[in-house]
Amino acid sequence: MTALLPKTAPFSTDEIDVLNRLVGRANPLQRSWLSGFLAGVDAANGAPTPQSVAPPRAKEQLTILFGSETGNAETLALKARKAAVKQGFDARVLDMADASLEKIAKTRNLIIIVATWGEGDPPQRAAAFMRGLLADNAPRLEGVRFAVLALGDTAYANFCATGRAVDERFAALGATRFADRVELDLDFAKKAAAWTDDTLAAFAPAEPATPSSTVVHVDFKGGALVEDEDEPAFDADKPLTAEINDIVNLNGTGSSAETVHVEFSTDATGWSYVPGDAIGVIAENDPALVDAVLDSVGLTGAPRLSRLLLTDRDITTLTRPVVDAYARLTGRSDAAALATPERFAAYAADRQIVDLFAEHTETLTADQLIGLLRPLPPRLYSVASSAAAHDSETHLLVSAVRWQSHGRKRNGVASSWIAGRKPGDSVKLFVKPNRHFRLPTDSAQPIIMIGAGTGIAPFRAFIAHRAATGSKGKSWLFFGARNYTSDFLYQLEWQDHLASGALSNIDVAFSRDQPEKIYVQDRLAARADALRGWVSDGATIYVCGDEKTMARDVDKALTQILGEQGLDDVRTAGRYLRDVY
Amino acid sequence: MNNFIPKYDFHDFTVHDFTVHDPMTDKRTKNEKIKDASRQLRGGIAEGLDEVATGAIAEDDQYLVRFHGTYLQDDRDVRGERTKKRLEKAYSFMIRVRIPGGVVTPAQWLALDTIASDYANGTLRLTTRQTFQFHGIIKSNMRRTMQAIDAAVLDTIAACGDVNRNVLATSNPHLSKAHAAALDLARDFSAHLLPRTGAYHEIWLDGEKVRDKSAVVSDDVEPIYGRTYLPRKFKAVVAVPPTNDVDIFAHDLGFIAIVEKGVLVGWNVTVGGGMGMTHGERDTFPRTADVLGFCTHEQAVTVGEHVVTVQRDWGNREVRKHARLKYTIETRGLDTFRAELERRCGFKLEAPRPFKFERTGDSLGWSKGTDGTWHLGLFVENGRIKDRSGHTLRTALREIAAIHTGEMICTANQNVIIANVTAAAKKKIDAILSAHGIAIGTSSGLRRNSMACVALPTCALALAESERFLPDLVTALEDVLDRAGLRDDDIVIRMTGCPNGCARPYLAEIGLVGRTPGKYNLYLGAAFDGSRLNKLVAQDVDKTGIIGVLEPALAAYARERHDGERFGDFLVRTDVVKPTTAGNQFHADVRLRPG
């Protein structure tokens, strides 16, 4: 055990030496007795605790560990740190991507904020940590006092599955649950703040200092600590209202797709993004659907109510909580039966709230209805522009989600709403930074971009940026869609970039142009040798687009090409970056 | 690929000049220079096919691929929207198959039908020159489509380009020995005049080899064509009187079967026909071919070969608009041409033998051959074989091909003949047709004698609609015909979207040639047997204008015609139009009527 009193302690240097020689040899028990004793003495003599001088006793240490994909958990972690520091904690924030269990095992106070992704999976960058945690040889965690905040979306079957897993596993490994786990839906902001305050209170040492307040410095070297970012100028609560300069469906006549390119005028001060970031869009529901929902519960849309449903409530996503609540509210057992795990998934698969109401008609009061509906969550879209190339504009590439089920035409709330906008309309936006999907800081580094459909959006931003900043790095684009003639998104721009050299290579896969299907992963396989070459030259691999239909197969293909180990190395080197949804 | 063995030896004569041209003084057209530099039609085609960022190929290669039977096109219907959508033009390729005499086996039909849905736009297009075209094939599918065609033992070599094109023969070899001989001659001549370059195989079939830039450009690779091929396209046909279904006078070279006492004694040779002209340029005109003389069956291919070589050497390589054989003959004179031809052949042509054509067009419906087998001439409107609700022609023909044991023959009038059908199969075929809503012999005399070129949206040269407009116009005219009592009379009407004349409109009793969207020039007075060109009667007329001119003319024809008198001849006799006695008189004594 090394010296305990820091040079900064309020003693003369030789006093510090003496104390250290003494306390240094003492065992934990002796030490905590001593601290308790001293505290007691002070209390007895009613000695005023000195103010301005350095803290009388070392601060309580707190580690805030997060696992995040799109930054919500990360933002909450940073907020929690601010709060903790205010309350006198020595708090630090740590990304699961950089955390080692051994170090975690040594922490005393631990807040874990983790999101769930895929179908109940951890965020990509937390995957390794989670594997270790769930492994049989995971270290015991006695002495760790923890609390879990789980982020999720009730729209998904495995709501907050990762948070739950972490919570249970820590307990199983002997750690002490210091506050109850909370599972938060997309409207997490306020609840998270409240939970954080309570949890910090629980961790705060009772006055007078309890033995717990021993100064145990955990050395986090190697585990990069996440630094605070200054408050964003715009966020979901105070978005930017931006006007549409131009909006066009990029798919040619006869296409089966509808992919709109939208250009927003965003010259507002404080608005800043970089290629790789996402933009949050606060959309509105379809007025016709609002009426249908009201109608289905025997309400006629009073202006205020309609307005509320139009802009503030999620009136489409059929979640288990909604079915549950509706069943309880109406006392309908047939509805209740649908909320059971066995039946819910099948029932909700291609249904929406309006179907639940229409298939189990009851009349509700306005308040009952509002009570059932969660707030309308914003949607994220990868930024398709670069400030360097498109100065005061922000571009998005949005695929209009439309399908049909149970005799109803369905429209994705945000995407179809955006697709319906006209130049001059305004839309509420905010920037959702994504520090983990950025161009290499060294602009001479080669990049490999793999995307299908709207997955090409950030790559348009990347190449536009590199072209505008005249960077020398080689670049290779793999793009996939359905039909060459109608779906080759931004074709003319790619041709220009190829001509100028801003883009070095392009490979395309159009699945429906020939009898057999051809996808990007097939093109990757065909270029295996060249790809290996680029990777060994230090290329960063970017994958963007649909998780289920593309990213997984691309991952398989890359594993084939580079080998398990090879791909892992690239990943840990931070050169395999994915922005998938 | 049907690798044929040439049946005839090449004649010894020297291929015309291979002098290296001095760029300063070289007055040859751009096309000539591209051919010259193309390393026997290779150019940069193979490299262009591998470029994925564009659906097009380099400009020079766009000209070279024609020799391989394909054209780069773009969908003109959607041109307007593309740039805003950040998309290049909607490029795709048209592929034209080479089928001398138009005869395919049912198996080949099925293979082509599969290609239509696998790679093309879901339709087969019968052309005015006895073959198929595919439209809408994107670049990434070009090699595999060519390979599929090759797998069907067909090719597209020289289906377009400045070479001898697909050779026509009066449809249906089963009708007589002469018909069979006509098909043989068409096949032999087509094979004999095929380019010998390996480019086609390298680029489309073998793939890799083509990367070898050092491909030999020796002058003897093309013993007949030489390094720069022909100055312009060259078209040959074979006709068996009394049917002039191939429009013998519309082509550069023609052979007319001369049958005496039931035996084929040889061929009358025709030269210098052609349709193409340019609006407002009087020195360009359609021209009916001249009858040059008579040759024996054995001499035919040799004569044809030297018609080609004379045109190769005498044809105009400096003014492309005047490069066709018809202009060579206009400038040099028929006798000079014949003399040079006979010099090269090493024998003289005899005087033409008498012959008589009665009609153009096809005989449609069921007919019984001398050997007792059946033949069905099936009308295909504008040659477009596709399924539409209630009229699923493409499926019907596919089902027929699946059970058919004879041949299927593309006619020169965009129709198909199902040839050599047994009495038993005949019933099945009738059943299939009616099941798919296809009636035989119900269309009006005007419709079954109608032809329209492709034009929009694929044809780059179209000035107006054609294939997509003629059917409506005919429907409108059918009311006029009903009122005049002419519904069942054979009257030839042909429309093209520009003056190039792909549907041979200048040989139609009613010819319509596109000028601008919705507006056409109306030509009347051609001979029903295809021997006389028509004449301009009204300019820039729209649908109502066309009907306005035709209605009184048809009414008068119904009232005042002599029996058996054809519409075109009637208009000449009654002096509605002056007869066009020769191509160079096409623009003469035109009397325009207000449209």
Ligand code: SRM
């Ligand atoms: C498909 C077809 C019309 C049809 O509806 O059937 C056709 C279609 C075209 N013709 Fe033709 N020609 C077709 C028979 C003809 C005929 C009729 C004939 O040969 O019996 C003629 C008039 C006879 C003649 O050659 O004089 C004809 C005279 C032309 C010309 C004018 C040539 C001239 O000497 O002026 C052009 C333009 C050119 O060559 O520069 C042309 C060019 C074209 C092109 C390739 C347009 C182009 O050059 O970009 C057209 C393609 C349209 C498309 O989208 O498919 N096509 N073309 C016929 C295909 C025949 C074949 O299978 O080979």
Ligand SMILES: Cc1cc2nc3c(=O)[nH]c(=O)nc-3n(C[C@H](O)[C@H](O)[C@H](O)COP(=O)(O)OP(=O)(O)OC[C@H]3O[C@@H](n4cnc5c(N)ncnc54)[C@H](O)[C@@H]3O)c2cc1C
């Ligand atoms: C980081 C990130 C970046 C993104 N970038 C982009 C981008 O650049 N461009 C882009 O277009 N999108 C992007 N997305 C997706 C986008 O955020 C939205 O999820 C998408 O637009 C759908 O939202 P919506 O409101 O239109 O549809 P919603 O109203 O949310 O409906 C979508 C839901 O409807 C259901 N559904 C959809 N189709 C069917 C069907 N056929 N049958 C049954 N049910 C169905 C599914 O439950 C689906 O989740 C991104 C997402 C993330 C997380």
Ligand SMILES: Cc1cc2nc3c(=O)[nH]c(=O)nc-3n(C[C@H](O)[C@H](O)[C@H](O)COP(=O)(O)O)c2cc1C
């Ligand atoms: C593609 C995708 C899959 C998701 N899967 C789940 C899931 O299975 N269960 C869940 O509770 N939440 C799921 N979510 C919701 C996220 O957990 C939620 O958006 C969370 O706020 C993201 O936090 P982060 O920004 O820190 O990654 C998913 C979200 C997306 C976009």
Ligand code: SF4
């Ligand atoms: S006639 Fe003109 S428009 Fe018609 S296909 Fe020929 S070139 Fe095209």
